[in-house]
Amino acid sequence: MELQRIKELIREDNLVKFYQCPAWYGNNGIRQQALERDNYECQECKRQGKVSPAQNVHHLKEVKDFPELALVLDNTESVCINCHNKEHKRLEKYIRKKKPKFWNDERW
Numbered sequence: 001m002e003l004q005r006i007k008e009l010i011r012e013d014n015l016v017k018f019y020q021c022p023a024w025y026g027n028n029g030i031r032q033q034a035l036e037r038d039n040y041e042c043q044e045c046k047r048q049g050k051v052s053p054a055q056n057v058h059h060l061k062e063v064k065d066f067p068e069l070a071l072v073l074d075n076t077e078s079v080c081i082n083c084h085n086k087e088h089k090r091l092e093k094y095i096r097k098k099k100p101k102f103w104n105d106e107r108w
């Protein structure tokens with residue numbers, strides 16, 4: 001998927017299309033590569049000395065903010081659903097504290 005297309009999807013608030021594309025979700029997509037790299041284990045649990053199977057692949061730098069890193073393996077981490085939810089709740093709180101962002105032409 002082209003970077004230009006990812007940016008479009010962000011603007012349209014339609015990133016679900018990105019997460020369904022073969023480059024992410026395919027048999028040899030980044031998601032699959034991340035899971036294999038991490039041995040299908042949650043990396044967050046691992047840091048706490050626990051072993052949990054990973055079901056999700058999380059973007060360390062969010063796609064919305066760093067679309068150019070959406071398909072970069074180094075920007076991903078395998079996580080279990082629990083840790084993934086926790087991570088996003090943490091991010092949400094952080095975002096709420098910031099001033100609301102508005103899209104503008106300058107940004108792109």
Ligand SMILES: [Zn+2]
Pocket residue numbers: 042043044045046052079080081082083084
């Ligand atoms: Zn976990």
Ligand SMILES: [Zn+2]
Pocket residue numbers: 057058059084087088
């Ligand atoms: Zn995530």
